[in-house]
Amino acid sequence: MTTNKRTLLCAGLTATAALAAKATGLAAAAKAGVAPSVAGDAVTAAAEDFGHLIHRKPQAVLKPASAAGITELMPWAASRGLKVAARGQGHSVFGRAMAEGGGVLDMTSMRTIHDVQPDRITVDAGATWRAVLDAALPHGLTPPVLTNYLELSVGGTLAVGGIGPTTLRYGMQTDNVVTGDGRQLTCSPNSNPDLFDAIRAGLGQCGIITRATLRLVPAPQRVRRFNLFYADLRSLTADQRTVLTDGRFDQLQGAILPDGAGAWRYQLEGAVHYDGQAAPDNDAVLAGLSDQRSAAVISDLTYNEDLNAFARLESLLRSNGQWFHPHPWLLTFLRGSNAEQLAGDILAELNNSDVGPFGRITYYPMFTKALHTPLVRMPDESVAFPFNLIRIPASKDAAKADQMVAGNRVVYKRLRDAGGILYPVSAFPMSQNDWKDHFGPRWSLLHDAKQRYDPLATLTPGYTMF
Ligand SMILES: Cc1cc2nc3c(=O)[nH]c(=O)nc-3n(C[C@H](O)[C@H](O)[C@H](O)COP(=O)(O)OP(=O)(O)OC[C@H]3O[C@@H](n4cnc5c(N)ncnc54)[C@H](O)[C@@H]3O)c2cc1C
Structure with missing residues (x-):
C-alpha cells in the first residue's frame, strides 16, 4: 500500500527575508535565492489571469530558486502584513493567484523534474502536467489522471483538485500523490496528517507546495x-x-x-x-x-x-x-x-x-x-x-x-x-460565509489548519476566505 506524502512549505515557519520593493527588501530577497521583479512585464502579467475579469497589481513578483528561498520570505511578509500568492500558470479565472500590493511567487522558476520511478515521479510544483507527461511517457508511464489541458502547473491543480477524463476510475489528481522527500515540511496520512488534508484542494490557504511526488501507472499505447x-x-x-x-x-x-x-x-x-x-x-x-x-x-x-x-x-x-x-x-x-x-x-x-x-x-x-x-x-x-x-x-x-x-x-x-x-475554479465573488457553506462539515478542517499554519492569513488572498 502506498503512503501519501507531499513536500510543502507553510507560512510562518522560519527565519526572515524580503519581499517588498525596497532596496533592503530586494537585497534580502536576492540573498534568499529569489529574483524579484518590481515593475514591468512580470508585475503586469501577475495582475492578470486567464479570466481577464479581476486585475490586482502586486508590489513584487518573485521567482524562487528553491524552497529555502520561500521559507525565508514567508515570515518576513507575514510580519509586515503583506499577502503572498503562488502563481503556477495563471489559468485561474477570478484573481485567485493574485495578491494586491503584496508578493506573487512565480512558480515557473521551480519546475525541475527530479526522478521517474516505476510507480511515481517527483517534480517541483511549478512543472506543468505536459512536462510531467513528457518525462513519464518515454518510460511507458503516465499520471493516472490528467486535466484536459496540460499547460496547468502541478501546484495549481493540486491546490484545487484536478479533474480529468479518467476521474471515473482514479479520482482527482489530489487522490494520486504518493511518497515524497521533504526538505522543509513533509506531510502524509501519518506525518502532519492535518496539513496533508488541508493542503490538497485547500486553495493555497495553508502552504505553498514546492515539490510533489505523483503516482504513475502504465500508459496505454x-x-x-x-x-x-x-x-x-x-x-x-x-x-x-x-x-x-x-x-x-x-x-x-x-x-x-x-x-x-x-x-x-x-x-x-x-x-x-x-x-x-x-x-x-x-x-x-x-x-x-x-x-x-x-x-x-x-x-x-x-x-x-x-x-x-x-x-x-x-x-x-x-x-x-x-x-x-x-x-x-x-x-x-x-x-x-x-x-x-x-x-x-x-x-x-x-x-x-x-x-x-x-x-x-x-x-x-x-x-x-x-x-x-x-x-x-x-x-x-x-x-x-x-x-x-x-x-x-x-x-x-x-x-x-x-x-x-x-x-x-x-x-x-x-x-x-x-x-x-x-468546483472552486469559478468566476464570481465568494464571501467567507459562502466558503463556510461550500466546505460544510470540512470547514473546520481547513479553518483549524489555517490557524495553525498561516495564522496571520498571509497566503492566497484571492479567494477572500480568511
Ligand atoms: C484552459 C483551461 C483548462 C482547464 N482544464 C481543467 C481540467 O481539465 N480539469 C481541472 O480540474 N481544471 C481545469 N482547469 C482549471 C485549472 O485546473 C485551475 O484553474 C488551476 O488552478 C490552474 O492551474 P495554474 O497552474 O494555472 O494555477 P494558477 O492559476 O497560477 O493558481 C491557481 C491557484 O492555485 C494556487 N497555487 C498555484 N501554485 C501553487 C503552489 N505551488 N502551492 C500552493 N498553491 C498554489 C494559486 O495561488 C491560486 O490560488 C482549466 C483551466 C483552464 C484555463
Missing part, C-alpha cells in the same frame, strides 16, 4: 475515441448512465455544445485504451447505445495525440483572439438524482452566446466513490455530474462579461439549493 451525438439531454443522460455503470470506457466525459444556429448538440465522449494489436471492436463498444450513429465520430490516436486535443483548441482560440477574451467560467457538480432536470432547466434559460461559439457546457456522470481528498467537495450521492459553463465569449465586451459573472452567481445559488456543489 493507443486510444480509440468515440464522440457520439444525441437528439436531446434525456437520451444523452440515459446512455451516459449506462456506460458509467457497465464501465465500457476508460475515459468518459460529455458536453452540451452550441450548434451555431441557436440550438444545442448533445455529445458523449468516451474512449477505450488499448495496446498493440488488441484494437477494440467498434460495434461491440457501441452495442446498445441510442446515439445518432451516422453522426458518430470515431478516431484512433496515440495516447499522446489524444492528450493534445485541447492544445489544438488553444491554438485556434489564440489565432482568433478569443483565448485573450474574458472567461467567466462556472464549474460545478450536480447530484446524480436531479442532474438531468436541473441541467435542462438551466439550459432552457441559456443561449448559444452565453457560452460562445467555441464554448461548451460540460455534462457527464462520475462515481463519487473514486474521490477521497477531504477538501474536494462532492454532492452527497454515489453519482455526480460535472456541470460546467465553459464560457468563451465571441467578444471582449467587459459589460457582457460582468453580466455573465452575475449570472454565475444566480446559477450557483440555484444548484446549491438543489444539492449541487461548486
Whole structure:
C-alpha cells in the first residue's frame, strides 16, 4: 500500500527575508535565492489571469530558486502584513493567484523534474502536467489522471483538485500523490496528517507546495475515441448512465455544445485504451447505445495525440483572439438524482452566446466513490455530474462579461439549493460565509489548519476566505 506524502512549505515557519520593493527588501530577497521583479512585464502579467475579469497589481513578483528561498520570505511578509500568492500558470479565472500590493511567487522558476520511478515521479510544483507527461511517457508511464489541458502547473491543480477524463476510475489528481522527500515540511496520512488534508484542494490557504511526488501507472499505447451525438439531454443522460455503470470506457466525459444556429448538440465522449494489436471492436463498444450513429465520430490516436486535443483548441482560440477574451467560467457538480432536470432547466434559460461559439457546457456522470481528498467537495450521492459553463465569449465586451459573472452567481445559488456543489475554479465573488457553506462539515478542517499554519492569513488572498 502506498503512503501519501507531499513536500510543502507553510507560512510562518522560519527565519526572515524580503519581499517588498525596497532596496533592503530586494537585497534580502536576492540573498534568499529569489529574483524579484518590481515593475514591468512580470508585475503586469501577475495582475492578470486567464479570466481577464479581476486585475490586482502586486508590489513584487518573485521567482524562487528553491524552497529555502520561500521559507525565508514567508515570515518576513507575514510580519509586515503583506499577502503572498503562488502563481503556477495563471489559468485561474477570478484573481485567485493574485495578491494586491503584496508578493506573487512565480512558480515557473521551480519546475525541475527530479526522478521517474516505476510507480511515481517527483517534480517541483511549478512543472506543468505536459512536462510531467513528457518525462513519464518515454518510460511507458503516465499520471493516472490528467486535466484536459496540460499547460496547468502541478501546484495549481493540486491546490484545487484536478479533474480529468479518467476521474471515473482514479479520482482527482489530489487522490494520486504518493511518497515524497521533504526538505522543509513533509506531510502524509501519518506525518502532519492535518496539513496533508488541508493542503490538497485547500486553495493555497495553508502552504505553498514546492515539490510533489505523483503516482504513475502504465500508459496505454493507443486510444480509440468515440464522440457520439444525441437528439436531446434525456437520451444523452440515459446512455451516459449506462456506460458509467457497465464501465465500457476508460475515459468518459460529455458536453452540451452550441450548434451555431441557436440550438444545442448533445455529445458523449468516451474512449477505450488499448495496446498493440488488441484494437477494440467498434460495434461491440457501441452495442446498445441510442446515439445518432451516422453522426458518430470515431478516431484512433496515440495516447499522446489524444492528450493534445485541447492544445489544438488553444491554438485556434489564440489565432482568433478569443483565448485573450474574458472567461467567466462556472464549474460545478450536480447530484446524480436531479442532474438531468436541473441541467435542462438551466439550459432552457441559456443561449448559444452565453457560452460562445467555441464554448461548451460540460455534462457527464462520475462515481463519487473514486474521490477521497477531504477538501474536494462532492454532492452527497454515489453519482455526480460535472456541470460546467465553459464560457468563451465571441467578444471582449467587459459589460457582457460582468453580466455573465452575475449570472454565475444566480446559477450557483440555484444548484446549491438543489444539492449541487461548486468546483472552486469559478468566476464570481465568494464571501467567507459562502466558503463556510461550500466546505460544510470540512470547514473546520481547513479553518483549524489555517490557524495553525498561516495564522496571520498571509497566503492566497484571492479567494477572500480568511
Ligand atoms: C484552459 C483551461 C483548462 C482547464 N482544464 C481543467 C481540467 O481539465 N480539469 C481541472 O480540474 N481544471 C481545469 N482547469 C482549471 C485549472 O485546473 C485551475 O484553474 C488551476 O488552478 C490552474 O492551474 P495554474 O497552474 O494555472 O494555477 P494558477 O492559476 O497560477 O493558481 C491557481 C491557484 O492555485 C494556487 N497555487 C498555484 N501554485 C501553487 C503552489 N505551488 N502551492 C500552493 N498553491 C498554489 C494559486 O495561488 C491560486 O490560488 C482549466 C483551466 C483552464 C484555463
